[in-house]
Amino acid sequence: MRKHRIFILILLAMLLFSVSALADTEAYTNGETGYTALIEDDADLLSDEEEREVLETMIGMTEYGDCGLKTISENPKSSAKAYAEDFFYQNFQNHTGVAFLIDMENRELYLAVSDGAVHNAITDAKALTVVDNVYTMASRGDYAGTAEKVFSQCTSLMRGERIAQPMKFICNALLALIIGLVICFEVANKAATPGETTDTELITAAAVTFAAGAAAANLVNKRRTYSPISSGSSGSGGSHHSSGGGGFHSSGGGGGFHSSGGGGFHGGGGGHKF
Amino acid sequence: MIICPGCGADMKFDPEKQKLVCQYCDKELDPKDYRAPKAAEASEQQGYYTATIYTCPQCGAEILSTEETVATFCSYCGTSVILEGRASEQERPNMVIPFRIGKKDAEASYRRLVKQALFAPNDLKADSVIEKFRGIYMPYWVYSLETDEEFKVRGVTEVRNGDYIEKSTYEIKSPVKASFEGISFDASSGFADNLSDAIAPFRPKDHAVDFDPAYLSGYYADAGDLSPDVYRDDAKEVAVDNIAAQIQNQFNYSKYSVNRSDLKKAIHYNDSSKSALFPVWFMSVRNKKGDRISYAVVNGETGKAAAEIPIDFKKYLLGALLIAVPVFVLLNLFLTATPFKMLLASTVLALLSYVIADRQLNKVYAREMFLDDKGKKAAGKVPVDKKWQEAAAQARIPEKSNKTLIMVLKRMTQVGLWIVMLAVFLMLAGVVASVLDIDVSDSLAVSTIGAYILTTVIVTRKVGNWFNKKAGIQKKEPAVKAKSSYKSKYLFKQLAAVGIAALMLVMRPTDDYYYYIAAGVAFLLIVWSFYDIIRQQNLLTTRKLPHLNARGGDENA
Numbered sequence: 001m002r003k004h005r006i007f008i009l010i011l012l013a014m015l016l017f018s019v020s021a022l023a024d025t026e027a028y029t030n031g032e033t034g035y036t037a038l039i040e041d042d043a044d045l046l047s048d049e050e051e052r053e054v055l056e057t058m059i060g061m062t063e064y065g066d067c068g069l070k071t072i073s074e075n076p077k078s079s080a081k082a083y084a085e086d087f088f089y090q091n092f093q094n095h096t097g098v099a100f101l102i103d104m105e106n107r108e109l110y111l112a113v114s115d116g117a118v119h120n121a122i123t124d125a126k127a128l129t130v131v132d133n134v135y136t137m138a139s140r141g142d143y144a145g146t147a148e149k150v151f152s153q154c155t156s157l158m159r160g161e162r163i164a165q166p167m168k169f170i171c172n173a174l175l176a177l178i179i180g181l182v183i184c185f186e187v188a189n190k191a192a193t194p195g196e197t198t199d200t201e202l203i204t205a206a207a208v209t210f211a212a213g214a215a216a217a218n219l220v221n222k223r224r225t226y227s228p229i230s231s232g233s234s235g236s237g238g239s240h241h242s243s244g245g246g247g248f249h250s251s252g253g254g255g256g257f258h259s260s261g262g263g264g265f266h267g268g269g270g271g272h273k274f
Numbered sequence: 275m276i277i278c279p280g281c282g283a284d285m286k287f288d289p290e291k292q293k294l295v296c297q298y299c300d301k302e303l304d305p306k307d308y309r310a311p312k313a314a315e316a317s318e319q320q321g322y323y324t325a326t327i328y329t330c331p332q333c334g335a336e337i338l339s340t341e342e343t344v345a346t347f348c349s350y351c352g353t354s355v356i357l358e359g360r361a362s363e364q365e366r367p368n369m370v371i372p373f374r375i376g377k378k379d380a381e382a383s384y385r386r387l388v389k390q391a392l393f394a395p396n397d398l399k400a401d402s403v404i405e406k407f408r409g410i411y412m413p414y415w416v417y418s419l420e421t422d423e424e425f426k427v428r429g430v431t432e433v434r435n436g437d438y439i440e441k442s443t444y445e446i447k448s449p450v451k452a453s454f455e456g457i458s459f460d461a462s463s464g465f466a467d468n469l470s471d472a473i474a475p476f477r478p479k480d481h482a483v484d485f486d487p488a489y490l491s492g493y494y495a496d497a498g499d500l501s502p503d504v505y506r507d508d509a510k511e512v513a514v515d516n517i518a519a520q521i522q523n524q525f526n527y528s529k530y531s532v533n534r535s536d537l538k539k540a541i542h543y544n545d546s547s548k549s550a551l552f553p554v555w556f557m558s559v560r561n562k563k564g565d566r567i568s569y570a571v572v573n574g575e576t577g578k579a580a581a582e583i584p585i586d587f588k589k590y591l592l593g594a595l596l597i598a599v600p601v602f603v604l605l606n607l608f609l610t611a612t613p614f615k616m617l618l619a620s621t622v623l624a625l626l627s628y629v630i631a632d633r634q635l636n637k638v639y640a641r642e643m644f645l646d647d648k649g650k651k652a653a654g655k656v657p658v659d660k661k662w663q664e665a666a667a668q669a670r671i672p673e674k675s676n677k678t679l680i681m682v683l684k685r686m687t688q689v690g691l692w693i694v695m696l697a698v699f700l701m702l703a704g705v706v707a708s709v710l711d712i713d714v715s716d717s718l719a720v721s722t723i724g725a726y727i728l729t730t731v732i733v734t735r736k737v738g739n740w741f742n743k744k745a746g747i748q749k750k751e752p753a754v755k756a757k758s759s760y761k762s763k764y765l766f767k768q769l770a771a772v773g774i775a776a777l778m779l780v781m782r783p784t785d786d787y788y789y790y791i792a793a794g795v796a797f798l799l800i801v802w803s804f805y806d807i808i809r810q811q812n813l814l815t816t817r818k819l820p821h822l823n824a825r826g827g828d829e830n831a
Contacts, residue, residue, distance in 0.1 A: 125610030
C-alpha cells in the first residue's frame with residue numbers, strides 16, 4: 001500500500017513536469033511504457049482543473065496504451081466514429097490504445113479502440129457498454145465526470161476487472177427466457193400431436209399387384225408452324241453472358257476495419273448519442 | 275355371450291392365443307369352431323348378427339357388445355354411467371382383424387409414447403387412467419381398386435427447325451394391369467380423423483378373417499355411421515397416384531410433356547369397398563375442469579399408439595427456464611445488449627410468436643368447427659357456414675408419398691436460398707454503404723433485414739411452387755384460416771410488441787431507458803402470447819365433450 005502511494009506521488013510529480021503548457025491541451029507521457037495521455041478540449045467543455053483531474057485518471061491507462069480525449073464543437077468528418085479514429089491515428093499512429101470523443105455537433109460520444117492488446121480487453125461490445133454507462137452524465141453536462149468514468153472503466157477492463165453491465169444481464173435473461181419458451185414449445189408440440197401415416201405406409205399395408213407391358217409412342221399428327229427467329233431474341237439455344245459487378249471488398253463491423261478518413265486506424269469501438 | 279362347452283362359463287377372445295378362452299376353466303376354442311345357437315345361426319345366414327347396443331345418455335355414442343354384461347362408462351365422453359342397452363340385429367361386416375395386441379401391451383405402448391412427452395400432465399401417466407383402455411372394434415371400409423386396360427395418354431413434342439416449329443402429337447400406349455386391395459379408412463364419425471390416421475395402417479391382407487361374432491367376445495364394437503363414399507376419393511387418390519408413379523417409371527413420359535397428373539387422369543379403373551371391423555384400444559381422459567376430453571388410441575393389430583397430449587403449463591415454464599440458463603450464458607458470451615439489438619430481438623421474437631400463434635389459431639378453429647374431420651362433416655356435425663363447409667370439402671388432400679425426394683429437394687433448395695439471399699443482401703448493404711460513403715447504421719440494417727425477409731419469402735414461395743408443379747401437386751392442401759375476429763383477441767399482443775418496437779425506432783429517443791422499457795414491455799407481451807399459445811395447444815389436444823352429437827344427436831341439443 002505504501003509502495004503504491006509512493007508510486008502515485010512519483011507519477012504526480014512526473015505529471016507536473018510533463019503537462020503541456022498549451023491552453024486547451026494537456027498531455028502526459030508514461031516514462032516506463034512510453035504511452036501518452038492526451039487531452040484536446042477544442043469545444044472548451046472542461047476547466048483547467050477538470051482537465052488535470054481527467055488527465056490524472058488517464059494516467060492509469062498509459063500503463064497499457066495511449067489514450068486521448070477530444071472534445072469538438074464542429075465535426076467536419078462524416079461521423080463521430082470517423083473523427084475519433086482519425087484523432088487516434090493522427091496522435092498515436094500505430095500504437096495501441098483508446099480515444100474518447102465528445103462530439104457536440106452530433107451530440108455523440110465515441111470510444112475508439114485500436115487493434116492489439118487493448119482491443120483484446122476493450123472489445124467493441126465492452127466499448128459500447130462503457131459509453132452506455134456514461135451517456136447520461138454527458139446529457140447532464142458533466143463532461144469531466146463522463147471522461148473520467150470512461151477512462152477509469154477502460155483502465156479497469158485492462159486490469160481484467162469487471163464493469164457494470166446491468167442492462168446486458170436483464171436483457172439477455174429476458175431474451176433467454178423467450179428462446180427457452182420457443183424451444184420448449186416446439187418440443188412439446190412435436191410430442192403432443194399425433195403423427196400422420198404416409199401414403200407409402202398405406203400402400204405397403206395393402207395387397208398390391210402391378211404389371212405393365214412395353215410402352216410405345218405412336219405419331220398421331222405433326223404440324224409445322226412458321227415462327228421466324230427475331231433478331232432481338234437470343235433463342236433458347238443461345239448463351240447469355242453478363243458482365244459487370246466485379247469483386248469488391250466490404251469492411252466494417254467490429255474489429256479489423258480500415259478507415260479511409262483516418263488514414264490507417266485499425267480497431268473498433270462504440271458510440272452513443274447523448 | 276359365448277358359453278364354454280366344458281363348464282358353461284363365459285369365454286372371451288384372447289389376443290395372444292388367438293382363441294376363445296374360458297374365464298373359469300381355461301378351455302380354449304377356435305372362434306371358427308364355435309357354433310352359434312340356432313336362432314343366431316338363422317340370423318347370421320341372413321347377413322346379420324345379434325348384439326346389444328349400448329347408448330350413452332350423455333353423448334349419444336353407441337357401442338355394441340355381444341355380451342350381456344352392463345357397460346358402466348362411455349369411452350367417447352368419459353362419463354361413468356350405466357349405458358342403456360337394447361338388443362339389436364347388426365349387419366355383418368365382411369371381415370374382421372381380431373385383436374392381436376392385448377391390453378397390457380397396449381398400455382405399455384401408450385406409456386412409451388407418453389413418457390416422451392416431457393410436458394404431459396401427470397394425470398395422463400397415472401395407472402388409474404391408463405387402465406381405462408378399452409378394446410373396441412372400429413368399423414372400417416376397406417377399398418379395392420383394379421385396372422386392366424391398354425393405357426393410353428396423349429403426349430406432345432416441339433422442335434424448332436430453322437424458322438419453323440414442328441409440333442408432333444403422339445399416342446402413348448401400354449398394357450397395364452394393377453390391383454390394390456386393403457386401403458382402409460374408418461367408418462365412424464366418433465373416431466377422429468387425426469387419431470385414425472395416426473394409428474394406420476391396418477394390414478387386412480395379413481390378418482383379416484371372415485367376420486364371426488365370436489371375435490367380439492370380451493370387446494366392444496363401434497356401430498359405425500359413415501358410408502363408403504366419405505373416404506372413397508382418398509383411397510382412390512392413394513392407389514391411382516401409386517399406379518401413375520409406376521407407369522411413369524416404365525417410360526420417358528417427360529420427353530412427351532406428360533406429367534404425373536396427366537397420367538392419373540388417363541387411368542381407368544373399377545373400385546369397390548368392403549366393411550370390416552379393426553381392433554383399437556381406446557381411452558379417454560377428461561381435463562380437470564371436466565369440460566374437455568382427450569383421446570389415446572392404440573392399434574390393436576400393430577401396437578402403434580397415438581395420443582392427444584395436453585401441455586402442463588407449470589412443467590412447460592420450468593422446461594423453458596432450464597433451457598434459458600445455458601442460453602443466457604451463451605448470450606452473455608456473444609451478445610452485448612444495446613437498445614437497438616434488444617428492440618430488433620423483441621421484434622423478431624414477436625413476429626415468430628405471431629406466426630406460431632396464427633398457425634395454432636387456424637388449427638384450433640378448424641378443430642372446433644370440425645373442419646379438419648371428414649367423418650364428422652359427413653355425419654352432419656359441421657356448423658352451417660357455407661364458407662367453412664367449402665374449406666372442409668377440400669380438406670385432407672393426402673401428401674404424395676412417392677414425391678418425397680422432390681419434396682426433400684424443395685426444402686433443401688428453400689433453406690439454401692435463405693442462406694444465399696442473406697449473403698447477397700449483406701453484400702448489397704456493404705456496396706450501398708460503400709458507394710454512398712455511409713456507416714452501417716441501424717436504419718440500413720433494418721431496411722436490409724426487411725428487404726431480405728420479404729424478397730426471400732417471395733422467391734422461396736415461387737421456387738416451392740415450381741417444385742410442387744414438378745412433383746405433380748396441383749394445389750396445396752387448402753389451409754383453413756380462422757376468421758380475423760376470432761384471431762384478433764389473441765394476436766394483438768404480438769402486434770402491440772412489434773408496434774412498440776417500431777415506434778421507438780422511429781422516435782429514436784436519446785435516453786436508452788426508453789428503448790429498454792419498450793423492449794421489456796415487448797418481451798413481456800411475447801411471454802404472455804406464449805401463455806396463449808399453450809392454451810391454444812391444449813385446445814388442440816383436447817376436444818369439446820360430445821353432447822348427444824355422436825349418433826343422430828345435435829351439437830346444439
